Amino acid sequence: MPKAVDAVAVSGLRSSALADDLSFLLARANAIALAAGNAALAEHGLKARSYSVLVLASGEARPSQRELAEFLRLDPSQVVSLVDELQTRGLVQRQPDPSDRRANVVVATEAGRHLVSVARESARAAEERAHAQLSPEERETLAALLRALAFPED
Amino acid sequence: MPKAVDAVAVSGLRSSALADDLSFLLARANAIALAAGNAALAEHGLKARSYSVLVLASGEARPSQRELAEFLRLDPSQVVSLVDELQTRGLVQRQPDPSDRRANVVVATEAGRHLVSVARESARAAEERAHAQLSPEERETLAALLRALAFPED
DNA sequence: TATTGTTATACTCTATAACTATA
DNA sequence: TATAGTTATAGAGTATAACAATA
Numbered sequence: 001m002p003k004a005v006d007a008v009a010v011s012g013l014r015s016s017a018l019a020d021d022l023s024f025l026l027a028r029a030n031a032i033a034l035a036a037g038n039a040a041l042a043e044h045g046l047k048a049r050s051y052s053v054l055v056l057a058s059g060e061a062r063p064s065q066r067e068l069a070e071f072l073r074l075d076p077s078q079v080v081s082l083v084d085e086l087q088t089r090g091l092v093q094r095q096p097d098p099s100d101r102r103a104n105v106v107v108a109t110e111a112g113r114h115l116v117s118v119a120r121e122s123a124r125a126a127e128e129r130a131h132a133q134l135s136p137e138e139r140e141t142l143a144a145l146l147r148a149l150a151f152p153e154d
Numbered sequence: 155m156p157k158a159v160d161a162v163a164v165s166g167l168r169s170s171a172l173a174d175d176l177s178f179l180l181a182r183a184n185a186i187a188l189a190a191g192n193a194a195l196a197e198h199g200l201k202a203r204s205y206s207v208l209v210l211a212s213g214e215a216r217p218s219q220r221e222l223a224e225f226l227r228l229d230p231s232q233v234v235s236l237v238d239e240l241q242t243r244g245l246v247q248r249q250p251d252p253s254d255r256r257a258n259v260v261v262a263t264e265a266g267r268h269l270v271s272v273a274r275e276s277a278r279a280a281e282e283r284a285h286a287q288l289s290p291e292e293r294e295t296l297a298a299l300l301r302a303l304a305f306p307e308d
Numbered sequence: 309t310a311t312t313g314t315t316a317t318a319c320t321c322t323a324t325a326a327c328t329a330t331a
Numbered sequence: 332t333a334t335a336g337t338t339a340t341a342g343a344g345t346a347t348a349a350c351a352a353t354a
Contacts, residue, residue: 012214012215012217013210013213013215013217013221013222013225014305015215016209016210016213016215017209017212017213017274018206018209018210019301020297021277021281022187022281022285022293022296022297022300023187023188023191023202023277023281023284024206025297025300025301025304026180026183026184026187026300027184027187027188027202028226028227028304028305029180029300029303029304030180030181030184031227032227032303032304032306033176033177033180033181033303034177034181037177048177048181049321052172052178055170055171055172056167056170056172058171059167059170059171060166061166061167061169061170063166063167064335064336065335065336066334066335066336067167068167071167071172072182073182073185073186074322075322075323075324076335076336076337077322077323077324077336077337077338077339078321078322079336080336080337080338097335100330100331100334100335101329101330101331101335102328102329102330102331102334102335102336103330103334103335103336104335104336120171123175123177127175127176127177130177130303130306131176131303132306133302133303133306134299134302134303138299138302139176141295141299142176142296142299142300143174143176143179145288145292145295145296145299146176146179146180146182146183146296147173147179148287148288148292149183149186149187149284149285149287149288150179150182150183150186151168151182152186152284152286152287203344218312218313219312219313220311220312220313228345229345229346229347230312230313230314231313231314231315231316231345231346231347232344232345233313234313234314234315251312254311254312254353254354255312255352255353255354256311256312256313256352256353256354257311257312257313257353258312258313
């Protein structure tokens, strides 16, 4: 996530053309959420990226690295690094996919599942703080609208 | 913006814990919008960053580099590079701020204003395509909700 | 003393291409 | 011929600290 210059209420730029631009608002809101999320996850030695992989590896989906890359919009080579790191720390394992010997299925270890359950609390608390401006109903509305943008194929 | 692995409908990960996470949806929607925006701006020799600076420099606000950094959530040193590049291309000028001789006000040149008006059309068209899933009303709702997250001080 | 812009540096992230082993 | 994972590398983005000029 970007910097953190200060928190002084910003100039007359709020009334500029950009301030109504959906893409700009998306970028700024994301930068803020990412910074808050990374700060909260840091105490567990995780970042948004590695946390995401760990969460997905802790579920029932048994994703391949290819699927992780696509879902997280990362290059496959970036997933290699992330899984390497998590595997070195004993948090995930690569398991050969019986149905395709080229593919690795990434699954969390017991330690990984435990860490994710702890980290999830930190992440949830951070999100709670970051989104305190919105009511629960507004958050659900926002999630639904973002889902339409995030998964346009539906 | 990240990669572009493919566009195959993704696995069972859609039903994972992450898929309901507001921060994750924000990140994925932003990655998609940013990729589309950068692609559209590339034909004008711009990216989302430099386009944003140029838009702000084209308005009435006459922002200082410090204000640009804060508004765009960039480090002041990153703004230096962006303004350097735009200035080299004759698109913006640094003007001394009479009320504070330390500060540079960044203003677009005639060429800069012209380019931004052309580029804005490309950006608008790209956004139209990227957000085609949403109705105009939904987009306005989304913008209002994102504004609350992007500018939490209000 | 604090702030604006600047420079320099290190680090992380991203994009690309090539290679292997499988399909 | 195409795909999953890997490796390597170059480039873009980010974070940090220090400095000069000014407040």
